[in-house]
Amino acid sequence: MKLQFLTPLYAHPGPIASVYLDTSRDLEDADRALELRWRTLRKRLLAHDTDPATVEAIDDAVGSDREVAGPHGRAVFAAHGELVLAERLPEPPARDTAQYGMLPDTLPLALQHTPDIPYAVVILHRVHVTEHTTPHAAGHAADHGGSYEELEIDCESGRWPTSRVAPGTRFHRSIPVDGWPKELEELVGELVAGMDSAGTEMVVLAGDPWAVNSLIRAAPSRLHGALVKLKDGQHRRREPGRALLEEELAILLDGRLSDRDRHQTDTFLVQRARHPEYVEGLAAAVAALQRGQAQTLILTRPARLDRHLWVGTAPVHLALTGEELSAFGLQYYWEEPAPGAALIRAAAGTQAELVSVPDEELPLEDGVAVVLRYTGA
Structure with a gap:
């Protein structure tokens, strides 16, 4: 992330x-x-x-x-x-x-942003409309013998889990069912564009089986791997300020890494197999962040950072002892009681990413590791 x-x-x-x-x-x-x-x-x-x-x-x-x-x-x-x-x-x-x-205490905030999985939700519901439903529907209903069917379309994009309380782009449309083929083409185009621009990893589909199945058939093959069809097609009440299908998304996405985070952890395992002393533990992480060598900072959940670090005014002013910073020629530095805040500042300041993994899935020395951008001689 x-x-x-x-x-x-x-x-x-x-x-x-x-x-x-x-x-x-x-x-x-x-x-x-x-x-x-x-x-x-x-x-x-x-x-x-x-x-x-x-x-x-x-x-x-x-x-x-x-x-x-x-x-x-x-x-x-x-x-x-x-x-x-x-x-x-x-x-x-x-x-x-x-x-x-x-330093700002950013560790809890950063961890609540992980794994930052980009996704989209599409809910399609068929409703029966009569000329008495709304003034807007009266004319169309009159042309169809007093009633007709509409398709209600709700779409929302987001990044999990922050979108649970800060949903992304959302739109609602209602169209006559006979207008679905044209709308379908536009909707598929929007989903493909989201995959290309936002890196959408999952598109969750729910609602009317006919409309959902037709969307799946119309989707290009490169979108198929991202499509997830929910069995339950019942209408879901939207909670104020919450994500669409929040409960279903939690089942699908909680405990899952983003595709990029999974790639980063695989790279770490390869680097640890070769040079564990350079990539695992607090000392290795501090050394890599000092040099701007860390591509990714990996932290376990729950965080187990309990050792104070020493920091200066710049993100790379980070060390295990004050003497080390003094040896670098720094005149002003202090002991930082929140090591997580120091590590996150160093990662953000050197454009390193953050990956958070459950401790039982990837036990780490000191609960911290790094993926290196490059290795020295």
């Missing part, structure tokens, strides 16, 4: 406030619960010398996702009185946190 979405955070010099908050709407009196949780974090930030203007900037963003139904969270970052980044989290944070330090 690429980390460009974090770029705004590193364009601002620290200190910066990082807040992770459960903003779920599936609780009784959710607004009151959110107010109490944020009040606790607010006091914590002020107690750690966060300037009031920065706290106020976070204040304005904390409850701005009230339109999203169900369980979710919020990650908010602010510095020098300005909001820098605010993101919806598909899962509530394990606990509410508020930190104020030189």
Whole structure:
């Protein structure tokens, strides 16, 4: 997964406030619960010398996702009185946190973005329309003996899992069933374009069997491997702010790596077989990130990073000890208590990608590894 979405955070010099908050709407009196949780974090930030203007900037963003139904969270970052980044989290944070330090606490946010699988959903439903249904339908119904059938088309693209609470492009169309052949051609073209531009890896189809099957037949062969037809064709109620077919997508995509992430882990296994000391463990990861040599940072879930690192003002100013940075000639550096924040900043600053894998699937020394762009002599 690429980390460009974090770029705004590193364009601002620290200190910066990082807040992770459960903003779920599936609780009784959710607004009151959110107010109490944020009040606790607010006091914590002020107690750690966060300037009031920065706290106020976070204040304005904390409850701005009230339109999203169900369980979710919020990650908010602010510095020098300005909001820098605010993101919806598909899962509530394990606990509410508020930190104020030189580096933004980006590890929880980055992990909630993985594996970042691009997909599309297409739902096709046939409905019976009469001249009494809507004024718009009256004329068409009159031409068809008082009633006719329409096909309702719902399409949505997204990147899993963030699209659970931040869906991508969505459109809804209703057409007479006899207009489906023309619409079908356009829809297939859009799906192919999405595969080419966004790298869509899965297209989930649901609804009327006749319409779904005709779409599958019309799709070019290179799209067939991405098509997944759901057996259940019942109409699904759309939850506010949530992804279409969220439950079905969770079954299909949770625990799965993107195609690119799978390729990266395969490359790591090859490199580890040859030179494990260069690619596995915290020391190897730090050394590779220092040199801009890491193509990909691999972290296990749950993260097991418990050793402080030393950092400077640049992303590549990263070391296991302060003496190492001093030997590089740095005059200003500090001990960073959040090693995950230091690793993510180094990865983002050197255009390295992030892959997150369950610990039981790929046990790693220190819970961290890298894929190298190149190997030295």
